[in-house]
């Protein structure tokens with residue numbers, strides 16, 4: 001019998017003081033289990049699209065609403081790993097906060113949050129998330145470089 005796949009979706013939230021400035025990524029630490037760190041994300045509920053889940057979970061877990069974010073829908077990252085023997089797929093989109101100083105409000109699912117540089121973030125993340133984050137970071141830096149070369 002086929003093993004049911006777990007599916008989750010979330011947003012790779014980042015901030016920067018200027019378009020070409022250093023990027024900082026928002027990571028949340030779970031208050032359960034091994035207290036691992038991830039960007040905001042969660043299980044896709046029946047009838048929800050991945051994006052609806054990503055927005056709902058981001059607001060629930062960090063307090064950040066869609067209106068406070070610039071979402072890069074054309075940059076989608078897919079992670080595949082196993083949780084307790086079941087395949088899990090997690091879909092992420094990068095999203096920049098419009099206000100660098102925006103307040104983060106955790107739910108009881110998380111006990112801490114950090115805004116971290118790419119390298120510091122990668123020290124806390126699982127390997128598949130590290131790969132996805134490095135790809136996103138490169139795309140964001142390339143876009144900023146293209147902008148400065150043009151203007």
Ligand SMILES: Nc1ncnc2c1ncn2[C@@H]1O[C@H](COP(=O)(O)OP(=O)(O)OP(=O)(O)OP(=O)(O)OC[C@H]2O[C@@H](n3cnc4c(N)ncnc43)[C@H](O)[C@@H]2O)[C@@H](O)[C@H]1O
Pocket residue numbers: 008030032033034036038041042043079081082083088109126127128129
């Ligand atoms: N141990 C626990 N004790 C009590 N309540 C619990 C619990 N685990 C989950 N819950 C409950 O489940 C709810 C979570 O629901 P949601 O918030 O809806 O879903 P989720 O983020 O996908 O859950 P989870 O944290 O389990 O997933 P992840 O894949 O990151 O993490 C799942 C596993 O995969 C690992 N993992 C995470 N990212 C990985 C990656 N990229 N590669 C490999 N492994 C990874 C993690 O270290 C972790 O071991 C919470 O409200 C909580 O109450």
